[in-house]
Amino acid sequence: MSLTADVVIVGAGIVGAACCYQLAREKFKVITVDADGIGTGATAAGMGHLVAMDDSEAQFRLTRYSQMLWQEAAPQLPTSVEYESCGTIWVAADEDEMGEVRRKQSYYELRGVRCQILDETALREAEPYLRNGLPGGLLVPSDAVIYPPCAAAFFCEQGKSKGAKFLLGRRVTSIAGGTVSLDDGTTLIASRVVNAAGEAASRLTPGLPIRPRKGHLVITDRYPRTIRHQLVELGYLKSAHATTVDSVAFNAQPRITGQILIGSSRQYGTADKAVEPQMVTRMLQRAFEYLPVLETISAIRTWTGFRTATPDKLPLIGPLSEDPSILIAAGHEGLGITTSLGTAQLVTDSLLGRPSQIPIDPYLPARYMHEASHA
Amino acid sequence: MINVAQFACDVAVIGAGPAGIAAATVAAEAGKSVVLLDDNFGPGGQIWRGGKPSDKELAAMQWLGRLQRTTARQIFGASVFQIQGNQLAAETLHDAFCVSFKKLVLSTGARELFLPFPGWTLPGVLGAGGLQALIKAGLSVAGKRIVVAGTGPLLLAVAAYAREKGATIVCIAEQTSWTRFAEFGLTVLCSGQKFVEALKLLWRTRGVPHWKNSWPVAALGRAGVESVRIARNGKQREIACDLLACGFHLAPSTDLARLSGCKLEGGFVAVNNLQQTSNPDLFCAGESTGIGGLEKSLIEGQIAGYACAGQLDRARDLAPARAATQRNAESMKRAFALREELKFLSEEDTVVCRCEDVPFGKLRKHASWRSAKLQTRCGMGPCQGKVCGAAGEYLFGWETSTVRPPVVPVTCSSLAAFSASGTSESIEGGLQ
Amino acid sequence: MPETVVVSVGGKNVQVPVGTSAAVAAIIAGEHCRTSVGGQPRAPLCGMGICFECRMKINGKVHVRSCQVICTDGMEIAVDD
Numbered sequence: 001m002s003l004t005a006d007v008v009i010v011g012a013g014i015v016g017a018a019c020c021y022q023l024a025r026e027k028f029k030v031i032t033v034d035a036d037g038i039g040t041g042a043t044a045a046g047m048g049h050l051v052a053m054d055d056s057e058a059q060f061r062l063t064r065y066s067q068m069l070w071q072e073a074a075p076q077l078p079t080s081v082e083y084e085s086c087g088t089i090w091v092a093a094d095e096d097e098m099g100e101v102r103r104k105q106s107y108y109e110l111r112g113v114r115c116q117i118l119d120e121t122a123l124r125e126a127e128p129y130l131r132n133g134l135p136g137g138l139l140v141p142s143d144a145v146i147y148p149p150c151a152a153a154f155f156c157e158q159g160k161s162k163g164a165k166f167l168l169g170r171r172v173t174s175i176a177g178g179t180v181s182l183d184d185g186t187t188l189i190a191s192r193v194v195n196a197a198g199e200a201a202s203r204l205t206p207g208l209p210i211r212p213r214k215g216h217l218v219i220t221d222r223y224p225r226t227i228r229h230q231l232v233e234l235g236y237l238k239s240a241h242a243t244t245v246d247s248v249a250f251n252a253q254p255r256i257t258g259q260i261l262i263g264s265s266r267q268y269g270t271a272d273k274a275v276e277p278q279m280v281t282r283m284l285q286r287a288f289e290y291l292p293v294l295e296t297i298s299a300i301r302t303w304t305g306f307r308t309a310t311p312d313k314l315p316l317i318g319p320l321s322e323d324p325s326i327l328i329a330a331g332h333e334g335l336g337i338t339t340s341l342g343t344a345q346l347v348t349d350s351l352l353g354r355p356s357q358i359p360i361d362p363y364l365p366a367r368y369m370h371e372a373s374h375a
Numbered sequence: 376m377i378n379v380a381q382f383a384c385d386v387a388v389i390g391a392g393p394a395g396i397a398a399a400t401v402a403a404e405a406g407k408s409v410v411l412l413d414d415n416f417g418p419g420g421q422i423w424r425g426g427k428p429s430d431k432e433l434a435a436m437q438w439l440g441r442l443q444r445t446t447a448r449q450i451f452g453a454s455v456f457q458i459q460g461n462q463l464a465a466e467t468l469h470d471a472f473c474v475s476f477k478k479l480v481l482s483t484g485a486r487e488l489f490l491p492f493p494g495w496t497l498p499g500v501l502g503a504g505g506l507q508a509l510i511k512a513g514l515s516v517a518g519k520r521i522v523v524a525g526t527g528p529l530l531l532a533v534a535a536y537a538r539e540k541g542a543t544i545v546c547i548a549e550q551t552s553w554t555r556f557a558e559f560g561l562t563v564l565c566s567g568q569k570f571v572e573a574l575k576l577l578w579r580t581r582g583v584p585h586w587k588n589s590w591p592v593a594a595l596g597r598a599g600v601e602s603v604r605i606a607r608n609g610k611q612r613e614i615a616c617d618l619l620a621c622g623f624h625l626a627p628s629t630d631l632a633r634l635s636g637c638k639l640e641g642g643f644v645a646v647n648n649l650q651q652t653s654n655p656d657l658f659c660a661g662e663s664t665g666i667g668g669l670e671k672s673l674i675e676g677q678i679a680g681y682a683c684a685g686q687l688d689r690a691r692d693l694a695p696a697r698a699a700t701q702r703n704a705e706s707m708k709r710a711f712a713l714r715e716e717l718k719f720l721s722e723e724d725t726v727v728c729r730c731e732d733v734p735f736g737k738l739r740k741h742a743s744w745r746s747a748k749l750q751t752r753c754g755m756g757p758c759q760g761k762v763c764g765a766a767g768e769y770l771f772g773w774e775t776s777t778v779r780p781p782v783v784p785v786t787c788s789s790l791a792a793f794s795a796s797g798t799s800e801s802i803e804g805g806l807q
Numbered sequence: 808m809p810e811t812v813v814v815s816v817g818g819k820n821v822q823v824p825v826g827t828s829a830a831v832a833a834i835i836a837g838e839h840c841r842t843s844v845g846g847q848p849r850a851p852l853c854g855m856g857i858c859f860e861c862r863m864k865i866n867g868k869v870h871v872r873s874c875q876v877i878c879t880d881g882m883e884i885a886v887d888d
Contacts, residue, residue, distance in 0.1 A: 275780055295786065299784060
């Protein structure tokens with residue numbers, strides 16, 4: 001069987017779903033394919049934290065731009081998406097980290113992100129359950145949280161209402177020159193293909209420097225009003241940077257249900273989905289150091305997910321230079337939910353041949369593929 | 376660093392119902408060091424649950440007596456939430472501990488299958504086994520009008536028990552047909568002791584209307600159940616009651632087995648004739664290998680215990696008895712198979728996931744358990760989908776076998792205690 | 808050896824036989840166990856710790872399965888929100 005479209009999107013995770021929505025809105029005839037369902041991969045595993053990150057200018061620009069798109073979209077999002085502007089507090093454990101708080105504050109303020117340094121007292125007032133003795137933190141009120149699987153479902157529904165078609169439970173075996181082949185023998189003919197296949201992206205486009213980074217999460221029963229903001233330790237940045245060592249960093253999120261979502265951990269070199277008790281232990285013990293009340297709180301579930309990491313911690317967005325009919329939208333590491341909207345916008349602008357609001361250059365696959373083709 | 380008590384033993388047994396009691400007893404008698412764990416207040420599981428010692432039947436007294444004469448360490452109020460390799464982790468009211476074992480017997484039994492119907496969430500609508508458990512925990516049913524409904528031999532047992540405690544059993548509404556029930560009756564006829572027990576149950580429930588081809592269509596009431604509408608032979612009747620005890624037979628508790636990677640067959644833990652699972656150090660005995668009642672649990676428990684103790688001859692001696700209990704289990708499965716009508720009892724707003732109040736109307740459009748979970752929160756509550764997942768398997772054909780630790784909610788500190796180090800206490804083996 | 812204990816359910820004192828579970832004490836006191844997410848009153852279903860419908864606040868601790876707890880003298884039992 002053969003189907004035609006203007007664009008075939010491989011992957012119905014949050015990135016693929018956002019692309020589907022944007023492209024369908026711009027009147028492209030879209031077919032979205034996924035080997036499983038909508039938002040059932042990394043999208044279902046992650047924390048849904050919409051955050052402005054300052055690891056690099058390019059990362060900041062993409063996350064900040066995406067955040068603003070989320071803020072614009074917020075009024076239309078159904079309640080199932082659980083959009084909450086709870087803000088983030090970056091928590092400092094010592095004076096060194098307070099230095100980092102000050103650095104971050106000026107970085108953000110300079111770039112128009114309002115934030116506020118909290119001293120020890122202010123931190124305790126903002127979050128009474130944090131342990132005593134933390135010197136302070138940085139409050140970023142414009143950060144938010146969502147529930148990603150329902151966001152992906154919403155974007156797909158919106159895309160569907162604009163004519164997008166979906167093939168779920170169908171695995172793509174190859175992408176080659178305008179043809180997408182599925183495991184059941186179907187071929188999809190399209191002038192453009194967007195590879196938003198997450199973990200499978202490098203199987204479909206060989207040479208993409210994407211490595212899986214396993215993460216663990218724990219969610220608790222309902223304890224409303226225990227924490228009010230997404231809490232992240234400043235050591236999180238060291239964890240996100242570490243490229244070889246298994247690491248944990250305190251990360252806690254209040255959900256609308258009153259449950260607390262606890263992260264985070266990063267591991268390289270494993271593709272095993274199983275929950276590892278040793279990692280859960282390390283992650284929880286780190287969390288107890290910030291939020292001692294967690295020790296007495298009931299944990300309902302643990303699970304794992306795989307982020308897709310690139311060497312420079314920036315996603316791969318845009319056309320392949322060796323075949324511009326294929327666009328990549330993958331490799332978002334821990335920022336896929338945040339940057340899904342910005343990614344979709346960049347992909348759409350690229351397909352329309354119009355300039356984007358932020359430059360696409362830092363994210364283009366060519367920065368790696370060029371090296372690969374000369375290997 | 377959290378300090379966690381650690382025990383080391385030859386044989387750990389999870390679940391102190393008849394199967395676990397038998398396994399622990401024979402393994403300890405054979406000289407093995409044994410730890411027997413259960414999350415209830417004392418030994419007995421469901422069928423020998425609680426109550427005064429004098430209330431218990433003779434077989435229970437005998438087995439419990441034998442168990443007490445061994446050095447098997449019994450730990451109650453202990454929820455085993457995780458197994459990794461040859462270590463299990465458990466939580467009690469106040470702390471957590473680990474047990475490392477050479478062999479493990481999983482005798483975690485079964486739980487009632489609940490199917491949703493309008494009004495099933497009203498206070499006063501309980502499981503059949505649920506009613507029995509509550510009576511044993513002090514609930515007085517004297518003078519209460521109780522409708523017993525659903526399917527399975529448990530309905531008769533519970534009706535008889537509640538009646539003896541002073542309840543008026545209005546009717547026993549069994550969904551299976553008279554033909555199937557009679558076929559089951561024939562197999563019971565051929566099995567000696569079971570036949571006598573069956574006669575006793577029929578005697579103890581004499582005068583109570585025993586209906587077949589009957590099932591609950593709705594439970595009605597304001598603050599609690601006040602009446603039940605029962606469908607029977609094409610007609611519906613509303614029956615006033617104080618309590619509705621309704622359960623659709625039993626489903627095996629296989630969470631720990633699945634977590635340990637044991638293979639399942641037809642939803643039950645697959646074992647060889649030594650009760651060994653696909654993991655050579657893990658054994659499974661009792662209702663989780665097949666719903667077969669007390670005799671099967673006792674036989675399989677002993678086989679597992681002997682096998683763990685290396686007494687394979689004794690284990691094999693029980694093979695003929697084991698075969699008989701397998702046949703009975705098969706016949707029970709056929710007799711109480713669920714009818715199709717039970718898939719269509721729910722209305723659009725009938726709650727299916729009770730923890731998260733997710734209605735039938737939201738769930739039926741999801742082709743998979745995973746999709747339903749992610750999009751509707753079904754199964755994301757503290758019961759971890761044990762109730763709604765089992766219902767979903769029957770109603771929608773969902774596949775719900777993925778399991779991750781903890782298999783029951785525990786405090787974060789218990790969850791974090793698992794790989795803590797500490798000195799290990801070794802349990803002695805043998806007799807007192 | 809006392810044959811009964813006194814517990815408080817929702818602030819009301821109730822005398823129950825020794826060995827009674829907190830879930831049954833709630834029923835004796837005419838109280839349901841918890842209020843569901845959608846605002847419905849809920850009471851025990853399975854009686855054996857599987858369904859979590861019997862959750863109550865016991866001695867200040869929330870989300871405790873009352874069918875798994877035996878009443879002790881002075882125990883404070885309240886509806887779980």
